[in-house]
Every structure is written in C-alpha cells, then in structure tokens.
Amino acid sequence: MGSASSIKQVVAIIRQQRKPGEPLAVVTSAMSGVTNQLLHLASLAEQGKDFYALLQQLQTRHFEVIHELVEARLQNQALMELKLLLNELETLLQGVYALRELSARTADLIMSFGERSSTAMIAHILRQYDPQTIYVDARDWIKTDSSFGNARVHTDHTYACISQAVQQHREALFCITGFIGSDEQGHTTTLGRGGSDYTAALVGAAVDATEIQIWTDVDGFMTADPRIVKKAFPLEEISYTEAMELSYFGAKVIYPPTLIPVILKKIPVIIRNTFHPEFPGTVIREKAKRNGSLIRGISSINHISLINIQGSGMVGRSGISGRLFSLFARENINIILITQASSEHSITVAVTPTHAEKAKKLIEQEFELELATRKMEPPEVEHQLSILAIVGENMRQTKGLSGKLFSALGRNGINVVAIAQGSSEYNISVVVKQHDLSKALNAVHDAFFIRTKKTLHVFFLGTGNIGKTLLRQIAEHEDYLLENRSLKIKVVAITNTRRMAFDEEGIPLKCWETYLQEKGKPASLPEFIHRMKSLNLPNSVFIDNSASAEVVNYYEEIFTSSISIVTCNKLGNSGPYAQYKTFHDAVRKYGVDFFYETNVGAGLPIISTLHDLLVSGDKILKIEAILSGTISYIFNAFTGDRHFHEIVREAQAKGYTEPDPRDDLSGLDFMRKMLILARDSGYAVEMEDVEMEPILPEKCLKAPTVEAFYQALEEEDAHFEALKHKAAREGKVLRYIGVMDQGKVSIRLQAIDAQHPFYFLTGSDNIIAFTTPRYRDCPLVVKGPGAGPEVTAAGVFADLVKVGAQ
Numbered sequence: 001m002g003s004a005s006s007i008k009q010v011v012a013i014i015r016q017q018r019k020p021g022e023p024l025a026v027v028t029s030a031m032s033g034v035t036n037q038l039l040h041l042a043s044l045a046e047q048g049k050d051f052y053a054l055l056q057q058l059q060t061r062h063f064e065v066i067h068e069l070v071e072a073r074l075q076n077q078a079l080m081e082l083k084l085l086l087n088e089l090e091t092l093l094q095g096v097y098a099l100r101e102l103s104a105r106t107a108d109l110i111m112s113f114g115e116r117s118s119t120a121m122i123a124h125i126l127r128q129y130d131p132q133t134i135y136v137d138a139r140d141w142i143k144t145d146s147s148f149g150n151a152r153v154h155t156d157h158t159y160a161c162i163s164q165a166v167q168q169h170r171e172a173l174f175c176i177t178g179f180i181g182s183d184e185q186g187h188t189t190t191l192g193r194g195g196s197d198y199t200a201a202l203v204g205a206a207v208d209a210t211e212i213q214i215w216t217d218v219d220g221f222m223t224a225d226p227r228i229v230k231k232a233f234p235l236e237e238i239s240y241t242e243a244m245e246l247s248y249f250g251a252k253v254i255y256p257p258t259l260i261p262v263i264l265k266k267i268p269v270i271i272r273n274t275f276h277p278e279f280p281g282t283v284i285r286e287k288a289k290r291n292g293s294l295i296r297g298i299s300s301i302n303h304i305s306l307i308n309i310q311g312s313g314m315v316g317r318s319g320i321s322g323r324l325f326s327l328f329a330r331e332n333i334n335i336i337l338i339t340q341a342s343s344e345h346s347i348t349v350a351v352t353p354t355h356a357e358k359a360k361k362l363i364e365q366e367f368e369l370e371l372a373t374r375k376m377e378p379p380e381v382e383h384q385l386s387i388l389a390i391v392g393e394n395m396r397q398t399k400g401l402s403g404k405l406f407s408a409l410g411r412n413g414i415n416v417v418a419i420a421q422g423s424s425e426y427n428i429s430v431v432v433k434q435h436d437l438s439k440a441l442n443a444v445h446d447a448f449f450i451r452t453k454k455t456l457h458v459f460f461l462g463t464g465n466i467g468k469t470l471l472r473q474i475a476e477h478e479d480y481l482l483e484n485r486s487l488k489i490k491v492v493a494i495t496n497t498r499r500m501a502f503d504e505e506g507i508p509l510k511c512w513e514t515y516l517q518e519k520g521k522p523a524s525l526p527e528f529i530h531r532m533k534s535l536n537l538p539n540s541v542f543i544d545n546s547a548s549a550e551v552v553n554y555y556e557e558i559f560t561s562s563i564s565i566v567t568c569n570k571l572g573n574s575g576p577y578a579q580y581k582t583f584h585d586a587v588r589k590y591g592v593d594f595f596y597e598t599n600v601g602a603g604l605p606i607i608s609t610l611h612d613l614l615v616s617g618d619k620i621l622k623i624e625a626i627l628s629g630t631i632s633y634i635f636n637a638f639t640g641d642r643h644f645h646e647i648v649r650e651a652q653a654k655g656y657t658e659p660d661p662r663d664d665l666s667g668l669d670f671m672r673k674m675l676i677l678a679r680d681s682g683y684a685v686e687m688e689d690v691e692m693e694p695i696l697p698e699k700c701l702k703a704p705t706v707e708a709f710y711q712a713l714e715e716e717d718a719h720f721e722a723l724k725h726k727a728a729r730e731g732k733v734l735r736y737i738g739v740m741d742q743g744k745v746s747i748r749l750q751a752i753d754a755q756h757p758f759y760f761l762t763g764s765d766n767i768i769a770f771t772t773p774r775y776r777d778c779p780l781v782v783k784g785p786g787a788g789p790e791v792t793a794a795g796v797f798a799d800l801v802k803v804g805a806q
Contacts, residue, residue, distance in 0.1 A: 001118055002032035004068040006274065011069070011125055013215060013277055018130065018173060023166060025174040025203050027138075028122050029196035030114025031061065035179075038089075042110045045096040055093070059086050062117055069125045078124035082117060089113045104148035108180075109188040112139075115177040115196070123175040133173045138199055141165060142181030144189045151181060151189035153202060155261070162206035176203060194255030201269070205261035212262060212269045214254060220271040220282030221246060221253050224298040228438050229445045231453070234281070235297060237288035242296045242391055243269075245427045249299035249389040259284070288393070294401055295448050296392035300441060304336055305356035306382045306418060306431060309363060310346035313375020321347060327366050333359050337387060337429055339420045348418050350431060356381050385417060386437040389429040390444065396425040405430070408447035410591045411806065412538050413562020414440045435536065443538035455488040456804050457537040459563075461528070462545030463496040463516075466568060469793035470545065475509035477797075487804040492537065494520075495528045502531060529554050533561045541593075541803050543796065544569045552579075559586035559594070566799040568598035568792055574672035577684050593806055595799035600627060600673045601766050603791035603798070604784050610680055613772055613780075620681040622771040623740040624757075624779070627673040629764035629787035630656045630664035631695070631736045636762055638734060644720035645713040656764055656787075660706050665695050667736070667747055674738040674745050683743035693748035695736060727751040733759060757781050 001007060018024050030038075037058055044051040059082075066078045092110060096102050116137065123135040141161045144151035158181075166174070178196025181189045191198050197214055204212040221243065224232040238246070240263050247256040253271055262269055263286075272281040288296075314320050321340070324347065328335055337350035351359055363379045370376040395401055402421075405428060409416060418431040432440050446454045460467070474489055481487045490506040494516055501507060501520035508515060532542065542558050544551050544567035552572040558565060573580055573596060587594045597607045613620065626632050633656050637647045648665070651657050657664045671690050678685040694701070697716050703709040727734050732751040735758050739746050752759055757769050757779065766786025769779035785791045 001029055004065045007065055007122070007125070008069060009274055009277075010122070010215070011129075013274065014126060014173075015129060016277075017213075021171055023170060023172055023174065023207075025166075025176060025200075025207070025209075026122070026126075027176045027178045027196055027200040027203065028115065028119040029178045031065075031118050034058065034061075034114040034118070035111055035193070038111050038114055039107070041089075041093055042096060042102050042107055045093045046100060046102040048097060048100055051093055051097070055086070055090060059083075062086075062121060065121055066124070071128055074124065074128060078121065081120055081124070085113060085117050085120065105146075105187055108148045108151075108190045111190055112177070112180045112188045115179045119175050119177045126173060126175065130173050132169075132171055133175060134169060136165070136174050136176040138177040138180050139182035139186075139188060141176070142191070142199060142202060144181040144183055144191070146183040146185070146187065146189065148187075148189055150192040151183070153181065153191070153198075155202075158202055159206040162203055166207050174203075192255070192257070194252075194258075197255040197258040198261075201258045201261045204267055205265045208265060209267055212267055213272055214258075214269060215272045215274045216253065217273065217275060218253060218271070219273045219276055219279050221251060221284075221297060223296075223449055224441055224445050225251075225300060228300075229298075229441050231442075231445060231449075231455070233449075233451070234279070235291065236280070237283045237285065237291075238296055239288040239393055240284060240286060241426055242288065242393060243284045245389070245391040246297050246299045249301055249387060249391070249427070249429065251297070251299045253282075254284075290394060292451075293449050294392065294394055294398055294404070295390045296394070297390075298441060298444055298448070299389045299391060300437060301336065301387040302434065302437060303353050304350045304385050304387055304431070305353045306348055306350055306385055307356065307359055307363070308346060308348045308380045308382070309367070309376060311370065311374075311376035312345070313370055313373070314347070315345055323366060324349075324363070327362055328359065331358070331362055333362075337418070337420050337431070339418050350385075350387065350418070353383060356383065382417070384434045385431050386434045387429055387431055388437065388440050388444065389427055390448065391427050393426060395428070402428060404447055405444060408443045409440055411562070412439055412443045412540075413590060413592075414443070439536050439538045446539065453482055453486045453488045454804055455490055455539060456800065457535075457540045458489055458491045458800070459493040459528075459532045459540065459542045460491050460545070461495050461543060461551060463494065463513075464545065465789040466792050466796070467496075467545040469789040470543070470796050471509050471512055473793055473797050474800075478509075481801070481804075485801065485804065487801065489800065489804070492535070493528065493532060495523050495525070497523055499523055500528050502535075504535065504537070525550060525554070529557065532558075532563065539804075540564070541566060541800060543567070543800065544572075545796065547571065549575075555583055556586055559583065559590055559592055562590050562592055564593035564595075564803050566593075566595045566796055566803065568596070568796050570596070570599040570669075570672050570676060572596070573599055573676045573679065574687070577679065577686050580679055581684075593803045595802055596676075597799050598792050598795035599676050601768065601782070601784075601786045601795075602788065603795035604766060604768075604782055604786055606677075606768055606782055607680065609770065609780070609782055610677065613770060613774075614681070618772045618774050620740075620770060620772055621742070621776070622779075623674075623677055623681070623738075623768065624771075625674065625677070625738045625766070625768040626735060626758060626761065627738060627766050627768065627786060628664060628667075628670045628736070629766060629785070630661075631667075631670065632761060632766060632786075633764040634665075635734050635736060636764075638720070638724060639728075643714075643717055644724075645710060645717060648713060649710065660709070662696065662701060662709060666701070667692050667695065670736070670738060670747055674740060674747060678740045678743060678745050681740065681743075683740075685743065685745055689745065691744075691746040691748075693746075695749060723749070723751075735759075735761070 041051045127133040143154045143157040178199040219234040221235045222232040226232040266286050269284040333355045335349050340347045360379050414436045416430045420429045493502045499516050499520035500523045501516045540563040542565050549571050600606045634647050700712045703712045732753050737750050767783040769781045771779045
C-alpha cells in the first residue's frame with residue numbers, strides 16, 4: 001500500500017483471486033508510513049505546533065491515488081468521501097491542539113484514519129470492476145475491551161457480528177479496515193501495530209475461511225533475516241507453532257496474535273509477496289512437512305538487555321520468581337527470555353533496552369530488604385546484547401542438535417552469554433554480544449541448512465609465485481567446490497608488501513591484480529590484521545603465503561580472534577619451541593584450525609600422515625627423510641663421471657636453487673622441516689638440538705660472492721669425488737638424510753645401499769619414511785615432488801578446503 005503503482009498491483013491480485021458467486025474478504029492496512037504520520041500529527045497538535053502542512057501532504061498523497069486509479073466520472077464521490085474523513089481528522093487534531101492533551105483513546109481514533117482512508121480508496125477503485133464491492137468499517141465487526149493501543153478482542157461477539165454481516169451478502173467483495181475495532185461504548189480501539197493481519201485472521205476464523213492470504217513485501221518466512229544472511233531462502237511450509245516462535249523472536253513477517261484465531265479452526269495462512277505474486281510463498285498450517293533440515297529457521301532480536309539477580313538467600317526460597325514476574329507484569333515490562341540456574345542461585349531475564357534501567361530500579365525497590373541483608377546481590381544489567389533462536393518442530397528429541405549449535409558458535413569465537421530452552425524443545429535461544437550477531441547468524445545458518453553452501457571468508461597475504469598460483473587454482477575450482485563440496489571460498493581481502501584491498505562481497509579472482517592496483521590502498525600489515533578482526537566475519541581464514549617473520553608475530557593475535565590460519569610459512573612452527581607451543585595451545589583453546597602441510601613437503605601429505613598415525617594411536621619411533629628438492633636433485637645426479645660443481649651449476653640453471661645455491665646447500669631449510677616433524681611427533685626440540693653435518697666445506701661457505709663460491713667448490717672437487725667413489729665401491733649412493741630417532745634429530749650425508757627405500761630416488765623428489773610399531777618392518781613411505789609453485793599452492797589449497805570441512 002505504498003504508492004499508486006503498488007496499489008494497482010494490489011487491485012490486480014484481488015481481481016485475480018475473486019471468483020464469481022463466492023464471497024471474498026479483503027482487509028487493508030493504511031498506506032505505507034501513514035500510521036506514523038498520524039501519530040506525528042497528533043504529537044504536533046499536543047505540543048501546540050502547526051500540523052496543517054503535514055495534514056495537507058497526507059491528503060495529497062491519497063488524492064493522487066484516486067486521480068490515477070479511479071475513472072474521472074467516478075472521482076468526485078471518492079474524493080468527497082476522503083475529504084470528509086480528513087475534515088473529521090482535522091477537527092479532532094484541532095481539539096488536541098486546543099487542549100494540549102492526547103489521551104490513549106484519542107490516539108486510537110486518530111490512528112484509525114489511516115485504515116479508514118486507504119480502505120475507502122481501495123473500495124472505490126475495486127467498485128469500478130465489481131459492483132458488489134462493499135466497504136466495511138471494522139469497528140462494526142471487531143468488538144474489543146477498552147485497552148486503547150492494544151485492545152483485547154471479544155471473540156464470540158466479534159464472530160457473531162461478522163457471521164451475520166457475511167450471511168446478508170453471500171456474493172460480496174468485502175473491503176474491510178484492518179487494525180481497528182470498537183469497545184462496548186462504541187469508542188475506537190486498535191489491535192496493536194501489525195493488527196491488520198489479526199483482523200484478517202478474525203474474519204477468516206469467523207466465517208470458516210478455506211484459507212487466509214497475507215500479502216506483504218517479502219516472499220514468505222525465510223530461514224533467517226535476509227538482510228543479514230545473504231544465503232537465507234524462503235520456507236515452503238511451517239507449522240503454527242514454528243510461525244509463533246519465529247515471529248516472537250524477531251521475524252516480522254506476521255503479527256503473532258494473528259495465529260491465535262486460525263489455530264483453533266485449523267485454517268491455513270499463506271504469506272505472499274505483492275511484488276512477486278507468481279511466487280507461492282509460505283504456507284502456515286497445523287502440520288508442516290519436513291524440510292530436510294534439523295531446524296526450520298533462525299530468528300533474532302537485535303537489541304536486548306540482560307538483568308541478572310543472584311544471591312545465596314535465593315537458594316531454596318520460594319516466591320522469589322513469583323515476586324519478580326508479578327512486579328514486571330504490574331509495570332508492563334515484557335520479559336523476552338528467562339533462564340534460571342538449577343541451584344536457584346540466580347535468575348536472568350532479557351528485556352528491551354528501554355525497560356532495562358526501570359526494571360533494575362523496580363527490582364531494587366521490591367527486594368530492598370534482601371539487598372540490605374546481603375541475601376541478594378545488587379542486580380546487574382548488561383547492554384548491547386542480541387538473541388539468536390533456532391526454531392523447529394523437528395528439534396524435539398533430536399540428538400546432537402545443541403552440540404551442532406554451540407560448535408558453530410564456538411568455532412567462530414562467539415561467546416554465549418545466556419541460554420534458554422523450553423521443555424517443548426521447539427526453540428533454543430542464546431544471548432550473544434550484539435556485534436557478534438551477524439557472524440553468529442551466518443555461522444549457524446551454514447551449519448544447519450544443507451542446501452546452503454558453507455562460505456569461507458579468506459584473508460590472503462602474499463602474491464608471489466605461490467600466492468598467484470593459489471588464486472588461480474581457487475578461481476578454476478570454484479564451481480567444483482560448490483557442486484561437490486558445498487563450499488564457497490570468498491577471498492575478501494588481498495595484501496602484499498605494496499597494496500592491500502578489501503571487499504566483503506568477494507574480490508573477483510579473475511582480475512584480482514587489476515582490482516588490487518585500482519581499488520587497493522598502500523599496504524600496512526597492522527592495519528590489515530586490524531581490519532580482518534574488526535570485520536568479524538564467520539568462518540574466517542588467514543592464508544600466509546610469505547616467508548616473513550613479521551607476519552608470524554601476528555599468529556597468536558589471529559588465533560585469539562577465532563580466525564583459522566593456513567600457511568606455507570614455516571617460520572611459525574620452526575622458531576623457538578615456546579612460540580610453537582603458544583600457537584598450538586591457542587588453536588586448542590579457541591577451537592580454530594592451523595594447517596601447515598606445505599611447511600614440510602609442499603603438496604605431499606606428510607604432516608597429515610604424521611597426524612593421522614598419532615591420532616589413530618600409533619607412535620613415531622623413527623623418521624628418515626630427504627626434504628630438499630635442490631639437495632635431492634644434486635645427489636641423485638651425482639653419479640658416474642659428473643662433477644659436483646657441474647651439477648650444482650646445472651641445478652641453478654634449471655631453477656632448483658636460490659640465486660645463491662648456498663641458501664639451499666646450507667641445510668637450514670631442511671633443518672626447519674625436521675624440527676617441525678619432531679615437534680609434531682611430540683618432542684620439545686629446539687634448533688640448537690639438531691645435529692647437522694654441513695654438505696659444503698668451510699671454504700665454500702665463506703666465499704664472498706657466488707662466483708667465488710663456485711671457484712671454491714671446484715677446488716674442493718677431490719673431496720666430493722672421494723665420497724662418490726667410496727660409495728660406489730661399496731655399491732651405495734650418497735643421500736643427504738634427516739633422521740628423527742626418539743626425539744633426537746640429525747641431518748648428515750650418508751651412503752646407502754639398495755635395501756634402503758631412498759636408494760632409487762630420482763630427480764628432485766622428496767621422500768620420507770615413518771617407522772612405527774605398526775610399520776616397524778616395512779616403513780610407511782611418502783614420495784613425490786616437494787617443491788614448486790603448483791604443488792605448493794595445491795597443498796595450501798587442500799588445507800583451505802580442510803578448514804571448510806570442519
């Protein structure tokens with residue numbers, strides 16, 4: 001009822017629903033915003049301020065609809081009827097202005113002009129097409145008590161009035177004013193905001209209607225608030241109970257009292273969208289069919305305050321709860337949620353923030369004696385809270401449902417302040433911090449609805465070879481993950497050492513470089529981390545594709561913010577053991593993930609294999625490994641007549657080494673990998689505990705330049721040739737092997753025979769052998785490429801998908 005164009009749509013819907021020979025009742029609310037305007041007019045009049053300009057706007061708005069939708073020859077009668085109504089309103093406002101007083105009764109009468117005007121207007125428009133259209137002032141039908149503002153309906157009297165009127169006009173099109181009624185003295189009353197729905201339900205119940213349709217501006221009940229949860233979807237059916245629960249806890253689709261009359265008559269109520277009339281909407285009925293989910297929907301109340309009263313004097317003492325609830329009832333303070341400790345030591349109630357301080361003072365007055373004698377502690381009020389409620393009849397006696405709810409909240413670092421669940425088990429309500437509500441709703445929605453895709457919000461650091469490759473892999477496999485894993489990876493931030501960019505809707509990965517350059521800003525690691533935390537998105541993952549110690553310094557802060565980390569940066573796990581322990585303790589404490597498969601073997605499943613062995617009850621007795629693709633290539637090729645320095649130059653030419661080959665041949669990177677394996681095996685090993693035999697002679701290591709290094713290496717040729725020939729005479733080959741044996745880690749050059757699993761290693765492959773009680777005689781071997789952007793990025797990608805599977 002917002003404008004002429006929308007009212008035209010309303011008329012089209014009514015005409016489509018109208019069937020010859022059958023009565024149809026249409027209940028109309030005021031035009032959009034008019035009820036608030038009427039209250040504002042009343043307030044202006046009460047304050048002695050000019051109200052005529054606003055009144056004129058109201059008149060113009062209604063007249064414009066008549067001019068546009070009623071034929072010219074019929075306009076005068078419609079305009080005159082509206083003018084008479086508005087003249088009556090003006091007289092009433094003048095009285096308020098003169099007395100400077102606005103009673104509840106007068107306010108109800110003033111508000112009634114919204115529905116009376118709109119319904120009269122609709123009746124005139126429809127009468128052009130259907131001469132049997134009858135305008136009904138609901139004050140003649142809906143009989144109530146005198147509780148102005150929210151009157152209680154006298155159901156029997158109301159039903160009798162409606163039935164009698166309908167019997168007299170069996171084929172009529174009734175246009176009925178919503179929201180209003182009258183008391184025994186004939187004074188105008190209102191049924192509460194949203195009361196037009198209630199009017200429709202009363203009329204439908206009185207005449208035993210086949211169905212009641214409520215046409216609004218949404219597609220029906222949604223699984224959650226679509227303004228907060230973008231993946232929310234309409235529900236095909238819900239039960240009366242579910243609709244009541246969802247409406248009570250914030251779903252503004254239907255006025256809750258609407259369902260009371262229809263429940264007794266078992267009349268289905270259908271929620272339809274005026275602007276999407278082809279959509280079937282949501283059917284509310286006694287028994288709704290299952291929707292394939294454990295719950296029906298998630299509702300929320302954005303702003304609440306908690307009041308907690310506690311004290312030893314409450315334990316075992318009857319009457320405390322009664323006094324508290326009677327006090328709130330007398331003072332018209334609505335309690336949204338109640339929870340009480342089984343020990344009876346405390347009672348917590350949720351109220352609207354506007355009632356919180358008043359409620360606190362009333363409690364202090366009511367329990368003055370208990371407070372003075374310290375049997376009760378002063379009531380505590382906590383503000384800036386919200387309620388999230390999961391609702392569904394399928395919840396009854398469903399095992400694991402509460403665990404699923406709290407797991408979804410816990411994994412996202414959302415603290416539950418209070419919990420309430422009725423014995424009916426239709427609803428579990430939790431109180432959370434207001435700033436966590438959006439995150440909580442999205443996390444819980446992902447957890448409970450199979451048809452929605454779980455979304456990982458990724459914060460991406462590092463766009464070098466591995467980072468670029470990973471972004472390409474994510475983009476290429478997006479459709480596969482959605483279809484086969486129900487997983488959506490949304491990269492919401494990217495940063496490198498130069499630029500950073502954020503987009504909550506997701507950065508387009510096919511043009512991320514252009515996006516970063518054009519829409520990004522100068523990079524700042526502290527600012528990037530701060531923004532990541534402040535966005536507070538559910539299922540957040542930080543990906544570290546760097547080799548930076550500065551980034552590692554933020555890991556603990558990231559974990560404590562309930563954000564998971566996937567990293568190929570091995571500095572975090574190979575630094576001081578205290579740092580390693582701090583990170584892993586934080587992961588357990590905050591329920592997040594820390595995946596770093598690529599720390600040791602790029603895309604090879606080495607860390608996961610180790611963890612699986614330990615989790616399944618096996619014990620690591622010994623690890624043998626070659627974990628450097630560069631060193632592996634050099635010694636695999638160091639056979640026959642080839643010289644060591646020639647092979648090193650060849651490895652550099654093929655891109656297997658760093659610009660200075662000593663960075664690889666020093667064995668430091670290999671040492672870090674062995675350190676991580678030892679620690680993950682359960683040993684508190686420090687870097688200095690590792691015994692490493694250098695490959696290169698001292699002279700080579702101390703050479704001032706790369707060229708000087710090669711010259712020194714060539715001069716040491718006899719040393720390497722002697723090692724090679726000695727091994728060959730014994731039928732062995734040279735391998736640079738790391739060993740972890742009972743917590744002792746060593747890395748040294750060894751000559752091994754054909755019985756050893758590393759003997760036949762070729763190319764630049766990595767290899768690792770696990771000896772355990774289960775794999776004592778024949779070690780478990782993992783072998784394959786251990787370096788390169790493609791396999792390393794794939795390893796990070798696999799870890800990211802594992803986060804989505806948690």
